[in-house]
Amino acid sequence: MIKKLVLVLIACFALQSYAQEGTASPYSFYGIGSLKAKGTVENRSMGGLSIYTDSIHVNLRNPASYASPNLKLYNEKNRPVKFTVGGSYNSSTLKADSGEAEVSATTFDYLALSMPLGKDFGFGFGLLPYTAVGYKIEDFEGDDIVNRYRGEGGVNRAYLGLGYRLTDKLSLGVDVSYNFGNIQNSAIEFVYDEIEGEDNQLVQYQSRENNRSDLSGLNVNIGLTYHSMITEKLELQAGLTYTPQSTIASKNQRSFSTIVINGNSGQEFVVNTFDVELDELQETDLTLPSRLAIGGGIGQPRKWFAGLEYTLQNTSKFSNPIISTNSTNFVNASGLSLGGFYTPDYNSFSSYWKRVTYRAGMYYENTGLEIKNEVINEFGMSFGVGLPVGGMFSNANLGAEIGRRGTREQNLILENFFNFRISLSLNDRWFEKLKYN
Template sequence: MIKKLVIVLVAFFALQMNAQEGTASPYSFYGIGSLKFKGTVENRSMGGLSIYTDSIHVNLRNPAGYVGPNLKILKNESRPVKFAIAASHNSINLKADSGSEKTSATTVDYMAMSMPLGNKLGFGLGILPYTSVGYKLEDVNNNNQVLNRYRGEGGLNKAFVGLGYRITDKLSAGIDVNYNFGTIENTAIEFLYDNNGNLIQYQSREQNRSELSGLNINIGLTYKTMISEKLELQSGFTFSPKSDISSRNTRTFSTIVINEQSGQEFSVNTIEADLESLGFDTTDLTLPSRLSFGAGIGVPRKWFLGAEYTFQNTSKFSNPIVRIDNANFVNASNISIGGFFVPDYNSFSSYLKRATYRAGFHFENTGLEINNEKINEFGISFGVGLPVGKWFSNANLGFEVGRRGTTNQNLIQENFVNFQLSLSLNDKWFEKRKYN
């Protein structure tokens, strides 16, 4: 059954990747968009904690999680094939000194698969939106007249393949090779008025389009050991070195007429900028290095509590085609603390006792600085994993509430509520043949 479901979900995900607008944050105006991927629903429900690995969930942050011990239910000969898909709905209340506004976005977050390749090896692959651009902004004067209107859409997607290797019973290592691709479109319209304050017939529009592509890698380690008869220590480490992605750029200038009722834009004439003579037709964007490490303790199949620190060298980020005077990038960091609790994973009398209850929080310096104000984010999250079907498959529900940004320096504060849903499905695809 799971094999048929995989085919259906692959087709659905491929359609949604081109159709969705993954964010409604005004801060996606900067750089290559807001970071969309922050781990699986299980990770996000624990404040973004990704150091915990097991045999029934895909870990998309650490490729060392593709391997693990064989299961007793499979006669200690293999591990299940793991498949995961998730979607989320984000509701944002935008608050500024001049007023407030509400917006929302619903997206598919990721689809991935992990499978065993013998006792020591594991293989993983998947696809996910990595960053997302989706903003609509206006600049108004003292007479409440719109001077400029900005909008953007698109983002950077990531397709990956990876291998994990179990070095010892306690130590595993892995590597992902990521192909990053996507398109970002930014539009700016300048509104002009006559001496009486009436909008003139023709307006000016600038459109920039960047087609992005490039490779990078992610290396991971996990270490597990029993520190007492019941307590287990788990730790994780990941590192993504700095890399470049290529951006093919076009820019056009148009004279347009805007329908006042529908807002639809009609182009009167368009000219294309000669970016080649400026050396901007093809540029390289620097993706900064990223390092994370953390550890936690718990009783296997009962509870776990851990902490993780992430550092990203975003001060090295560069995008030559777009320069913004009042914004710059500084080094980013994130602290996640969270865990889970299972009342009784083997209970026959109560379904809810077999569920996994998760909670956590995180504090993040996003690395974006506007008008000398750092854009920080704080979030508290909760979640539950509900057993479904065979082979320890489960449905995971996540809920996150938090705040990003500030109203200082005429900026925007985002108060967000996120709902997430994922399916973590397991099946036995490979079985050794036995002959008498």
């Protein structure tokens, strides 16, 4: 157990020390950033499918999974303690009518633990980024830069959850999450000296608008899982999660800085800064929209599974008065995920690769963001493997995802992205009663 905990801590430190911004998407400018809390590497490798639950993997999306059934290996008398840590690398090609650029980001994704409490209860807690902001956008007229927009930060989430097995087939769970973090952004409108017959020259001093929002608030997530053998070999699994609408408090600051810009490197040097009174906008409440996810699938336990999941999020209720534009609107978001896994022989002693779990899936998502009357959609395909490591049931999960987000219509940006994800899913047996003294 000590070795496994040390391994988790080393992985956390390595991921966090290497991580920079959690995203490099220009669409993270809108709202409170790009959504990061989309599940574990196992979920994401199956197209984002989160309805499948078992006794050896943590499910970050459905708290009912904490009350997983006992393992036959443990004579139906015990469940393992499950803990996991994950991180990811993203590389994107941004394409617009004016050109294209390559961006990348590396981030820590989650740290979570789930443990049994008695016969029918399960408990879970964890820490993960909920949204991420990271962008640098520049507008040009000819060779002259006109505007520069930058943003960083995001919202993190710490949660506690409890699951309960109502029957052998049905479980219920509830998560309570504390959301916290900050978002910082800046905007510069460049001013030039126009001299007839010569190239435009930047004036010595430019003005930069700085905004910062410190965010905090609670929300709840409710989940149900159902599983039942419908034939001797086939099992039906279904899941439902519902997150009611909640609010998150935003304490806002705005200032203006006089800056000098290095003409070669573009680096900004602050000369002086003064704060601006925001009056009624100094403290605002942002709405976190309600979310419903429902799905089901069939499979052979410990062998294969295939499922479908639909999500609906009431993002039309969202607004951010501090960062808003006339060309932006929020509409209700929706998504569809299709995926599954296959394990040739989880109990094979002759072949390691037969014990490997192979995952694949695809998804389509209306993000709920509408810019210049163009809805921003996202599509992706994912693949992954679960590699057995260490002791019984522990594994390293690798996942890859390719897809696209956005459009080039109305001079918007199309993102072609590649994501690589890695996680450790470790299991051990605690609270075991000794048979002999």
